[in-house]
Amino acid sequence: MNAHNDQPRPMTFTAAPALSGAIGVPGDKSISHRSLMLSALAVGESRVEGLLEGEDVLATAAAMRAMGADIMRDDDGIWHIHGVGVGGLMQPATALDMGNSGTSTRLLMGLLASHDLTATFIGDASLSKRPMGRVIEPLSAMGASFAASPGGRLPLTMRGLCPAVPISYRLPVASAQVKSAILLAGLNMPGQTQVIEPVPTRDHSERMLRGFGADLEVAVEADGARIITLTGEAELRPQSIVVPGDPSSAAFPMVAALIVPGSRVTITNVGLNPTRAGLVELLQEMGGDVTVINPREVGGEPVGDLVIAASALRGVDPDPARVPSMVDEFPIAFIAAAMAQGRSTFRGLEELRVKESDRIAVMAAGLRAIGVVVEELDDGIIIEGRGGDPLPGGGPIATHLDHRIAMSFAVAGLASRNGVTIDDMRPVATSFPGFAPLLTTLGATG
């Protein structure tokens, strides 16, 4: 499973003829993690179809198995999970290896905080740089204790408390991971756990907790803040889940189709939860021809098919209030901006500095390396668009173990004069197995 033991896998992406065809993308990463975790807490068998079989989600599966859940995949690709019940997780015998996955780490820290057990979390070089203080703080207030590496980082050992103490917590950063960690902790304690989010973030945890039968209420204040209240000592019922395609993965072929002249591509079965759909809106504002067809609901989540045609894009200055609804999509949005007519100014992106890499610095360096004029800001970036002219190209782009950096510059290569070389494509397996072959089926040469 660990992609980071073998040698770096460089790859060059070159100018593509018009892309065409209909594709689907792998299952949603956020929903896949939560499917495994909640199923592992329900007594009886849950069934998950369309689970993302990427390294991040497999890290969650391995951890849930290590704590007692029975998880298997059948020959038709359906996952079957027999859970242990809320409060029934067992002490893992060895350290939990989270690989590259911040979501696995933070959500599992929440889940374990209200269990009477000790666990050690380890991860790769990227994950070991990421801040865990944002979950350590509220989970400590609930009674868990932590011995973390300097700066609140991995490797980290935690001890949960049972019964733990419910809290009411106002999120200081707009983070669905922090929100979810607190709610998952709240499942196994008496009383009501409350999270107040001033800026809405992805709400998959709320939708799925309700779907599994938890008592969860959401109130919206006049200023738009959301107050989420979960009643503890929950009993979760097993579910049958269909995971929609990941909009964060669809983002790459979507932008590729917009910037490779003459393209027309359909991406089927894409999750369009409004807390995730910010990129579609942004690209439409930039003049992108992106149409949603067949809107429908699958397993409590809005889903649709996207039809995308190559378009002349205009620069934008997106409202920072939109950041949480496309927090993972900025690297590829920057590639769209680099191809647009005019300047784009992105602000309010401080969270990008603590993702799998410092995505502001790494994107600025990569864009410069392929001939784009940019200015890095503390909280964002200014990009001078090339008005549809091909990107000069170059590389190798340093991806710093960040899947979304690798895929963003791969897409840039398709609209480049001289090709773009990526230093290492291995991290793509964390979220988008089959990414490069999928581009090839659309007509790209890689």
Ligand code: S3P
């Ligand atoms: C995620 C939330 C986001 C996102 C991550 C997945 C989740 O992180 O970047 O890829 O599944 O809850 P933050 O909530 O910390 O912004």
